[in-house]
């Protein structure tokens with residue numbers, strides 16, 4: 451299969467380049483600069499060299515033996531490194547260039563600049579700048595401040611830009627990337643994640659010839675899609691296990707199990723609510739609560755797994771960003787929030803991660819093609835330890851019930867007004883602050899409910915969703931009227947950082 455290799459020299463945007471290429475229908479992979487193979491396989495039709503945190507003096511070297519073999523788009527640091535190495539010059543910029551700049555195209559005949567406006571906004575992020583072009587190069591774009599914002603070395607198939615076309619702030623970045631991938635490298639742009647399904651299933655079937663596989667399912671999209679693929683590959687040798695912790699949202703167990711049934715995924719529900727509540731009794735420290743849940747989960751899951759006599763595989767919903775963050779796939783890493791740490795070693799299980807090369811939106815598309823209902827695919831993320839991290843203080847069945855009621859009202863209100871799909875994650879939190887209220891003529895004390903809704907792309911950073919006041923008010927009034935012993939409702943306006951999305 452034809453592919454693009456993106457070589458990562460340590461830029462914060464490297465993974466974004468991969469994502470952009472895939473959005474343009476080109477299968478792309480990220481390779482760390484210090485683990486590159488000697489030669490380029492024929493299916494690699496183009497290369498993008500990323501930027502870097504480093505400066506050219508003392509920064510990581512580019513794979514020189516590859517240059518000239520395939521078209522290269524060199525971004526920022528890589529553009530500078532090639533300039534310096536090829537007889538040009540790079541010097542520390544008198545003013546660090548960070549943020550927007552306007553470039554002017556000087557070589558409209560170049561394929562890279564085809565269809566770009568003569569002047570457009572780009573995103574710069576570098577401390578060094580190119581002071582002289584390398585041998586055989588000509589300039590293709592400049593800004594007010596820098597004469598060599600972009601250059602080309604036609605003999606070497608090098609296309610170099612000092613700005614970041616992969617960043618959304620670069621207005622016409624997509625056009626430029628499209629030109630590079632389609633016009634220069636000759637990619638067809640026809641790759642779609644969901645077209646990989648048959649191949650994935652074949653590969654899984656070949657790799658899992660004997661023995662049974664288990665998977666801990668929680669209702670999350672990644673683990674569900676991973677499980678579906680394995681089930682399609684090995685049929686009844688697959689066993690899904692859904693641990694009912696008692697810490698899920700109102701109606702969630704039924705909703706999730708119904709979705710599994712709808713796509714024919716065999717999943718056993720293990721009712722373990724009592725065990726979780728007794729492990730949590732008396733605990734108020736957030737870490738202690740998480741640990742208790744983690745240990746209980748492993749114990750329950752292990753017992754359920756052992757009921758299958760020939761289990762050899764543990765299926766996990768690890769996705770590409772998890773793999774890259776943990777070191778570009780050198781070792782199989784357990785997604786910690788799946789709460790099954792330690793289990794593969796103890797039971798001698800092989801980890802199977804069918805989605806390790808896919809992004810979240812691709813997983814969603816695969817899931818859609820496999821028949822998962824839209825409502826399921828559109829669910830907000832939910833933390834592994836469940837409502838326990840949203841119940842500050844002790845977790846008791848009564849307090850879980852109280853939070854479930856408030857949360858259900860809030861979510862229902864968001865759905866009613868079309869906001870559920872417009873926010874990345876929304877939920878209610880129960881705060882054990884005794885807050886005064888009035889009921890009839892009496893002063894009463896109840897707990898506080900905080901409502902949270904955030905906009906985010908990956909959960910790493912987040913902003914509070916600007917929900918309309920009337921929607922918040924409607925949710926708050928219903929919660930105060932319908933949930934006993936809640937006397938106050940507040941809205942959380944914190945950004946991440948410094949706050950986290952969850953409260954514990």
Ligand code: XMP
Nearest residue numbers: 787831832833834835875909946950951952
């Ligand atoms: P925080 O609170 O760290 O959350 O800003 C970021 C995203 O991760 C989810 N989250 C978790 N997910 N196990 C999980 O599976 C956890 O322990 C956990 N803690 C937070 C959170 O819901 C948000 O989407």
